Amino acid sequence: MKRRSLPLAARTVFATGLVGVLVGSVFVVMLLAVSALREAERREARSRDVTVSTLALEKLVLDMQAGVRGFVITGDKRFQTPLITAQRELPQALDELQRLVAESPSQRKRVRLLGQEIRDYRDVYAIPIVNIAETNRAAAGSPAAVAEDKRLIDSIRMKFSHLLDAEEGLASQSAQSADERWTAALVLGIGGLIALAAAMLAFGVYLARSIARPVREVAGAATRLADGHLEERLNEGGPGEIGDLTRAFNAMAENLQRSRQELEAQNEQLRESERMKSELVSIVSHELRTPLASVLGFTSLLLTRDFDEETRHRYLGIIDAQARRLGALIDDFLDARRLEQGRLELGRDRVEVAPLLREQAELFRGQSERHRLTVEVPRKPLAVRGDRDRLAQVIGNLLSNAIKYSPEGGVVELVGEDDDGVIRVAVRDQGVGIPDDQQSQIFTRFFRGDAAASGIGGTGLGLAVSREIVEAHGGRIGFNSAEREGSTFWVELPAADRRKKENG
Amino acid sequence: MTRARTILICEDEPALRELIRVSVGGGFEFIEASDGVEALELAKTQNPDVVVLDLMIPGLSGLDVLAQLRQEESGREVPVIVISAWSDARDESFAAGADRFVLKPFVPDDLRAVVEELVA
Numbered sequence: 001m002k003r004r005s006l007p008l009a010a011r012t013v014f015a016t017g018l019v020g021v022l023v024g025s026v027f028v029v030m031l032l033a034v035s036a037l038r039e040a041e042r043r044e045a046r047s048r049d050v051t052v053s054t055l056a057l058e059k060l061v062l063d064m065q066a067g068v069r070g071f072v073i074t075g076d077k078r079f080q081t082p083l084i085t086a087q088r089e090l091p092q093a094l095d096e097l098q099r100l101v102a103e104s105p106s107q108r109k110r111v112r113l114l115g116q117e118i119r120d121y122r123d124v125y126a127i128p129i130v131n132i133a134e135t136n137r138a139a140a141g142s143p144a145a146v147a148e149d150k151r152l153i154d155s156i157r158m159k160f161s162h163l164l165d166a167e168e169g170l171a172s173q174s175a176q177s178a179d180e181r182w183t184a185a186l187v188l189g190i191g192g193l194i195a196l197a198a199a200m201l202a203f204g205v206y207l208a209r210s211i212a213r214p215v216r217e218v219a220g221a222a223t224r225l226a227d228g229h230l231e232e233r234l235n236e237g238g239p240g241e242i243g244d245l246t247r248a249f250n251a252m253a254e255n256l257q258r259s260r261q262e263l264e265a266q267n268e269q270l271r272e273s274e275r276m277k278s279e280l281v282s283i284v285s286h287e288l289r290t291p292l293a294s295v296l297g298f299t300s301l302l303l304t305r306d307f308d309e310e311t312r313h314r315y316l317g318i319i320d321a322q323a324r325r326l327g328a329l330i331d332d333f334l335d336a337r338r339l340e341q342g343r344l345e346l347g348r349d350r351v352e353v354a355p356l357l358r359e360q361a362e363l364f365r366g367q368s369e370r371h372r373l374t375v376e377v378p379r380k381p382l383a384v385r386g387d388r389d390r391l392a393q394v395i396g397n398l399l400s401n402a403i404k405y406s407p408e409g410g411v412v413e414l415v416g417e418d419d420d421g422v423i424r425v426a427v428r429d430q431g432v433g434i435p436d437d438q439q440s441q442i443f444t445r446f447f448r449g450d451a452a453a454s455g456i457g458g459t460g461l462g463l464a465v466s467r468e469i470v471e472a473h474g475g476r477i478g479f480n481s482a483e484r485e486g487s488t489f490w491v492e493l494p495a496a497d498r499r500k501k502e503n504g
Numbered sequence: 505m506t507r508a509r510t511i512l513i514c515e516d517e518p519a520l521r522e523l524i525r526v527s528v529g530g531g532f533e534f535i536e537a538s539d540g541v542e543a544l545e546l547a548k549t550q551n552p553d554v555v556v557l558d559l560m561i562p563g564l565s566g567l568d569v570l571a572q573l574r575q576e577e578s579g580r581e582v583p584v585i586v587i588s589a590w591s592d593a594r595d596e597s598f599a600a601g602a603d604r605f606v607l608k609p610f611v612p613d614d615l616r617a618v619v620e621e622l623v624a
């Protein structure tokens with residue numbers, strides 16, 4: 001996953017914020033509903049006040065009418081008291097009502113008109129009638145005057161009735177709207193709570209999935225890792241910190257696995273080198289004991305028995321050759337050690353290859369009756385630059401191997417040629433060949449393949465030393481081989497006359 | 505008339521073959537093999553009186569030669585002297601049917617004594 005995803009912390013904060021907003025919204029809706037309810041309650045209370053005030057006002061008016069009627073009929077001054085009281089209290093009662101309905105323009109208008117009519121009744125009818133009645137009660141009590149009174153009061157009462165109806169209508173409207181808002185708030189609130197619960201559940205599931213599950217996976221993987229399953233890996237990815245965790249875990253497992261592989265490889269190397277060391281001890285003791293047996297044996301014969309001059313001389317020759325062989329073996333070991341330490345010193349002389357090949361072939365001809373050694377070189381000189389003794393050692397090693405590994409005998413061909421500035425020497429035998437599975441180890445020090453088991457002597461150093469020598473000369477060494485068909489080992493070295501040839 | 509005793513020498517190093525021959529000395533006839541296959545063939549066909557067998561020989565190893573020889577009717581009884589540079593090979597050699605074990609390098613007179621003991 002290339003793109004780094006939003007960190008878990010940020011996601012958690014975001015989700016928590018979302019839940020908070022949801023909770024806040026639900027709270028606000030509930031608050032609004034409650035406030036609407038309170039408003040409706042207040043409105044209802046005021047409606048009650050309006051009703052009470054209206055009824056009080058109506059009573060004043062009716063008292064006033066009763067006072068007027070009583071006085072006109074009886075002439076009793078006592079009936080004037082409610083009229084006076086009404087007259088005195090009327091403005092205040094009207095103001096009170098006016099104040100209570102101040103919020104509703106239609107009611108305000110009704111109250112204003114009502115007030116006008118009541119004042120008209122008082123100023124244009126009641127007071128004049130009372131005045132008339134003081135002098136002429138009959139006129140004041142005439143049917144026309146009574147009818148007028150009834151008309152005015154009916155009109156006023158109608159207006160009172162309208163006012164009360166309207167007020168009741170307003171109150172019930174307000175109560176209804178408050179009811180609706182409350183229902184809506186309940187629906188919204190409950191819906192919000194359900195949504196909130198769902199959101200929190202979803203968030204919980206999300207947390208479980210994005211944190212708990214990966215953490216459990218990491219814990220499981222860590223346990224398996226601890227049990228030694230170092231190949232354990234996690235799916236990289238996951239949000240933010242989880243992604244970091246899985247990546248870090250995998251890097252750790254990778255390192256652990258690599259370290260263990262390195263340790264195992266080192267261990268294997270140690271075991272291998274231990275095995276080689278013990279093999280080396282066996283090889284050295286055997287390889288040294290064989291020539292030593294000849295040296296000691298013939299020396300003992302010469303010391304204890306009588307032989308003629310010629311025989312004595314031949315035995316001394318054998319002793320000499322075997323002692324030299326011992327020396328050569330020791331040189332081989334020292335060479336191997338020098339090569340190991342990179343302290344091989346080489347001459348830089350011009351070396352003619354053809355005579356070198358003939359000399360070596362001659363040396364080995366004496367060693368085996370079953371093998372026929374042939375040397376094939378071109379007429380023109382083959383020259384390389386290097387250390388003659390070391391190159392002789394390489395050719396000697398290859399010839400010795402060719403003879404050793406063709407126990408049935410046969411032809412060993414030694415071919416030298418100039419391949420366009422590269423001097424190539426090949427040693428071809430008709431021997432046992434090298435099995436495919438051993439070919440890669442042929443140049444490894446002390447590696448001897450099946451040689452020991454098949455009774456073929458040697459130190460396992462020859463090819464390793466030869467390769468070091470050839471490579472130190474800037475050349476290459478290699479082979480082609482098929483099991484039971486024989487092997488061809490070749491050496492390629494840069495020609496000494498290369499530049500001269502190019503110029504000429 | 506006693507015929508000369510025959511000794512089969514199985515050894516790939518010419519110098520050591522000569523050393524064994526000279527060490528054992530006169531009074532014996534020698535036949536020689538330089539690899540395991542030849543050694544087994546000669547041991548079966550020539551009826552030697554003693555076999556001197558080097559363990560490190562090409563072809564068949566000395567131990568294989570010995571084991572196969574002991575399977576044969578003709579080779580079951582012949583005394584075999586194993587010669588080896590490996591002192592570790594002593595037990596294996598006796599297990600495979602060797603009569604004597606001689607460690608390389610050996611003293612010529614000692615080898616002669618062992619051979620004479622076996623043909624007596």
